[in-house]
Amino acid sequence: MYIGIDLGTSGVKTIVTDERGQVIESASAPLSVSMPKPLWSEQAPEDWWQATCKTLDHLASKMPLESVKAIGLAGQMHGATLLNSQGKVLRPAILWNDGRSEKQCTEIEKTVKSARKITGNIVMPGFTAPKLLWVKDNEPDIYKQIAKVLLPKDYLRFKLSGEYASDMSDSAGTSWLDVGKRSWSKSMLMACGLNESHMPKLYEGNEVTGYLHNSLAEKWGMKSVAIVAGAGDNAAGAIGCGIVEPGQAMLSLGTSGVYFAVTNEFRSKPDSAVHSFCHAMPDRWHLMSVTLSAASCLDWYARNAGYQDVASLINNVVNNTRVDDPDIPFFLPYLTGERTPHNNPNAKAGFFGITASTTRAQMAQAVIQGVSMALADGIDVVHDSGVSVDGISLIGGGAKSVYWRQLLANVSGIAMDYREGGDVGPALGAARLAQVAVNPLTPISDICPVPKKVGAYEPDPTLQDYFRHRRQKFRELYFSLESHF
Numbered sequence: 001m002y003i004g005i006d007l008g009t010s011g012v013k014t015i016v017t018d019e020r021g022q023v024i025e026s027a028s029a030p031l032s033v034s035m036p037k038p039l040w041s042e043q044a045p046e047d048w049w050q051a052t053c054k055t056l057d058h059l060a061s062k063m064p065l066e067s068v069k070a071i072g073l074a075g076q077m078h079g080a081t082l083l084n085s086q087g088k089v090l091r092p093a094i095l096w097n098d099g100r101s102e103k104q105c106t107e108i109e110k111t112v113k114s115a116r117k118i119t120g121n122i123v124m125p126g127f128t129a130p131k132l133l134w135v136k137d138n139e140p141d142i143y144k145q146i147a148k149v150l151l152p153k154d155y156l157r158f159k160l161s162g163e164y165a166s167d168m169s170d171s172a173g174t175s176w177l178d179v180g181k182r183s184w185s186k187s188m189l190m191a192c193g194l195n196e197s198h199m200p201k202l203y204e205g206n207e208v209t210g211y212l213h214n215s216l217a218e219k220w221g222m223k224s225v226a227i228v229a230g231a232g233d234n235a236a237g238a239i240g241c242g243i244v245e246p247g248q249a250m251l252s253l254g255t256s257g258v259y260f261a262v263t264n265e266f267r268s269k270p271d272s273a274v275h276s277f278c279h280a281m282p283d284r285w286h287l288m289s290v291t292l293s294a295a296s297c298l299d300w301y302a303r304n305a306g307y308q309d310v311a312s313l314i315n316n317v318v319n320n321t322r323v324d325d326p327d328i329p330f331f332l333p334y335l336t337g338e339r340t341p342h343n344n345p346n347a348k349a350g351f352f353g354i355t356a357s358t359t360r361a362q363m364a365q366a367v368i369q370g371v372s373m374a375l376a377d378g379i380d381v382v383h384d385s386g387v388s389v390d391g392i393s394l395i396g397g398g399a400k401s402v403y404w405r406q407l408l409a410n411v412s413g414i415a416m417d418y419r420e421g422g423d424v425g426p427a428l429g430a431a432r433l434a435q436v437a438v439n440p441l442t443p444i445s446d447i448c449p450v451p452k453k454v455g456a457y458e459p460d461p462t463l464q465d466y467f468r469h470r471r472q473k474f475r476e477l478y479f480s481l482e483s484h485f
Contacts (some may be wrong), residue, residue: 001068003430004156005055006233007075007153009033009095009255014055016063017431021447024081025063026427027055033133034092037126039099039345041336042092043082045155053158059221070435071212074236074426075153076197077173081307083158085147089372091139093152094131097292099131099345108133108175111207112192116243118188120172120276121180125337125345126292129175130191130387139278144439149198153230161227163202163210168278169235171202179285180266182278185341203229205280206237206436206444219377228430231280234258234288236429237278241393242450249389251408251416252425253398257294257375261387262286269283269385273343279442280433287385289340289378294371295398303359313364314401320361323407324466327364329353330477331370334426340378342478346485353475368404372465373474376412393450394418402455409457411467418455 001024006013008031015026029051034042059065078096083089094100105123109115110131115123122262123130128149136143150158151174154166171177171184176192176199180183184196203209208226216444230236234252238260243250249261263285267275275288293300298310307313321328330352337345351366383389394405394416435447 002431003066003068003071003154004427004429004434004435005052005073006069006236006425006427006430007052007156008233009076010179010407012048012051012055013351013427014052014059015427015431016059016065016068017428017435021432021449023428025059026257026482027058029054033095034361041095043091043095043100044092044311048156062322065220066220068222068226070208070434070438072228072430072432073119073153073157073230074233074430075170076157077151077170077232077234078126078128079152080128080135081152081155082135082142082146083148083150084145084448087158087291090142090145091276095364096126096129099123099125099337101134102345104130104137106147107244108191112187113190115175119174119175120187120266121342122176122270122273124273124339126339126345127173127175129188129192132194133392136193141439146198148200150196150200154200157209157227160212161210163227163367164205165209165229166231167198167203167205167231167280169205169280170232172277173232173275177278178275179278180320188345190266202427204282205229205231205235208437219410226434226438228434229310230430231428234260235280235286236426236433237395238286238429239448240428241395242448243282243393244279244284244444244448247390249390249391250374250393250395251379253295253394253396253404254425255294255296257291257371259289259375259382260286261288261356261382263387267385272381272384273340273384275340278343280429287382287387291333291374291378291381292337292339293333293335293370294375295396297335297349297367297371298398300335301364305364314359314368314403317365317368318403322411323365324463325362326357327358328369328372329358329366330474331366332478332481333367333370333374341381344482344485348485350481368407370474371463372404372407372411373471375408376471377475379414391415391417394410405455406457409459411438411471412465413459413464413467415459417453418457419451421454
């Protein structure tokens with residue numbers, strides 16, 4: 001058996017898979033996010049560890065784990081986890097959706113003129129490097145104590161094995177990696193006053209980085225199994241869906257929305273806020289667009305509009321609205337700023353076109369359409385980078401909705417596929433990378449197959465003109481309001 005641990009923003013999910021890659025048991029534990037000031041988003045790393053232990057305690061109570069061969073890790077990207085020389089956490093981790101470091105992004109790009117060429121990306125507030133510079137500027141006493149900077153899932157690795165290590169896909173989101181060369185960039189580190197001693201050792205996603213502490217192995221009834229490098233959540237989600245070859249692509253509907261397309265070479269288009277990262281397999285890269293608030297917009301509106309949950313919101317949309325109703329308002333889904341294509345941490349959400357006759361269901365329809373149009377904009381700029389794909393696989397919690405799957409096909413004009421295991425996501429990819437690592441003679445395609453298609457969604461040609469005009473107005477609304485953010 002193999003274990004995959006996914007450290008998400010809203011919780012930890014841990015699964016156990018068998019040799020056929022089937023999920024045979026799972027456990028989850030929730031996490032909360034602290035937003036003490038505007039643009040801030042933080043979590044306590046100890047909460048990650050306690051939640052992870054809860055999931056493993058639960059699994060150990062449900063089934064024997066002595067036949068587990070390896071553990072793989074996946075997790076939310078970009079978070080800055082700061083440790084001192086004794087391995088103690090210095091402050092709450094600054095998360096991927098934290099937007100406080102816009103000023104520091106500009107400073108880094110002024111210091112390293114070739115920053116975008118080296119990293120393949122704009123230096124963005126969500127990335128790790130500007131967060132460190134913010135700490136240097138605003139919390140100098142903490143900055144002076146920093147001995148190691150870890151990404152969230154790599155803090156779990158440290159707690160599990162005592163090793164400071166990371167994988168290429170997650171590290172590519174720090175702004176410290178030379179993404180083409182797959183190595184730390186000295187000049188990018190120096191721009192933040194750091195050097196390679198502050199960084200974890202780099203591995204490919206399917207490599208072993210260390211072994212489970214004996215005390216933890218005994219606690220959970222396991223051997224001292226291999227801890228495998230794993231991947232950032234998006235790359236791990238792709239591995240779980242068999243998205244490993246050029247031409248394959250996926251759209252993940254989680255707290256954020258991510259479009260992910262595989263390439264066999266390093267290419268980038270940073271000026272459109274397209275991310276160019278390493279994939280979790282050797283000699284593979286990917287281009288990615290990120291919509292910072294996706295399913296979280298539906299959750300936000302459900303809570304504030306009196307729906308029991310997102311499922312009841314969608315049911316109300318299905319039963320009480322028409323997708324091409326001209327009276328549906330517009331919704332800009334920028335609750336936490338925006339990444340692709342606008343790279344604007346100060347972008348704000350808002351409704352436009354509400355009248356006295358607008359219903360709660362019409363506003364809910366506006367929310368789900370607004371998120372879908374933002375996602376479609378992200379897909380378009382990735383394709384404008386010269387990438388062509390053979391269809392898009394849907395994953396993530398939001399993909400459970402049949403209505404949303406079809407809406408995404410209609411809005412984007414691109415066929416969407418929903419596959420078995422699409423709701424498991426990064427944890428499955430983490431488990432599969434663990435399996436690849438300890439079975440080097442088995443072809444990767446045997447361990448990471450494309451899951452069986454359980455639903456295919458073709459764009460409705462009768463809605464093509466409607467959404468073309470609606471998307472154009474959606475984009476115009478953003479630019480009309482941009483100066484007011």
